[in-house]
Amino acid sequence: MINVTRTYLPPIDEFKEYLDKIWNSGWVTNQGPFVSELENRLIDFLGVNNLHLVSNGTIAIQFAIKALELEGEIITTPYSYVATTTSIIWENCNPVFCDIESNSFNLDPDNIENLITENTSAILATHVYGLPCDVDKIKSIADKHNLKVIYDGAHCFGVKLNGESIFNHGDISTVSFHATKLFHTIEGGAVITADKNLSDKVYLFRAFGHLDDDYLSIGINGRTSELNAAMGLCNLKHVNDFINERKSVNMHYRELLKECPLVFPDIPDEVEYNYSYFPVLFENENAMLKAKHTLEKNHICPRRYFFPSLNELPYIKGNSCPVSENKSRRVLCLPVYNMIQEDVIKKISGIISACL
C-alpha cells in the first residue's frame, strides 16, 4: 500500500542515544533539556525571534487566538485543514470565509475588505501547501483596519520568502510537527512571534499559567515531552535532505505529467519552497475521481486534500466561496515522502495519464 505520505523515522541508533540520556536523567517532560535545545535549534535554523514548542499544531492556533485576545469575527480561508476553522470556533469566535485566489490555493486579499464589519478582530490565513500568502497585501489591509494577523504555517517548515522565514510574517505564525508533516516530532507544533509579550503569554498558557508558586495567568496543558523533542532533534539534522529529495520528486511528477490536462501550483521566484506536497488540479471532479479510484485499485492512496471546502462543513453555516468549493472538488495530493521509489512515481503518473 502506498499512502499520500510516509513518516520519516531516523536511524534508530540516533534516537536511542537520546533515549539513553533521558533514562539516565529521568527527566521526561516539563520543559526538559531536549525541549529547550530543540527550541533554540529551531530559532537558529528558521531565523525567527521567539518560538515555543507545544503539543500540536492545533493548540498552537488556539494559543495564538487566545494570546491576541481575539473575539467576534475572524476572516479566514475556506481552503485549509479543518483545524484552522475549528480552532476559531473552539475559541468562541466566528469564522467568516474569504474565498481563495483563482491562480493559487491561498486566501484572496482582494476579497477581505468586503467582509470586514465592526465585529472583525483578525485575519487567520493558511500558507496552503507551504506556498506563501500575499503577506504584504494582507498586512496593509490589516494595518488599515486595525486587525491582527495569524498565519497557520502548518505546511511551511523551512519556507522562505525573499530570503527570510515565512514565519516572520503576521502577529503570530503557527506550525505543526505532526508525523505527516515535512519536519515532525511525532506529535507537536510551535507558536512563533516576533513579539516578546505574546511569546511570554504562550509560554504561560502552555503549562497552566504558573511558574512554580506564582499563578500568573489562565493556562492549559499544551506541553511537549522530551521524547518528542528527541525525535525533533534527530529529524532536524536531516531536514535539508528531505527538502532536496522532495524537490526532485516534485520535478519528476511535473515532467511525467506535463502532457496531461492538469494544473500544478506555481512556485514564485521569490520563494524558497519546501516541496512538502504535490497537489494536482483536474479539469473536473469526475476526472479526479476516476484517477483516484484507479490508483486505489492499484493500492495507491492519494488524498482529497483539501476537501470539503471548510465553509461547507456540515456543522457550520459558512458563507459561500465558489472558487474554493470548485477547486476542493477537483484537487488530489499525490504521494510524496522520503525514499519514495522512482518506479512508484512512474507508476502513479502512468495510471493518471492513462485515465485522462
Ligand SMILES: *Cc1c(COP(=O)(O)O)cnc(C)c1O
Ligand atoms: C496538520 C495541520 C494542522 C493541525 O496540526 P496538528 O499538529 O495535527 O494539530 C493545522 N492546520 C493545517 C493547515 C494542517 O495541515
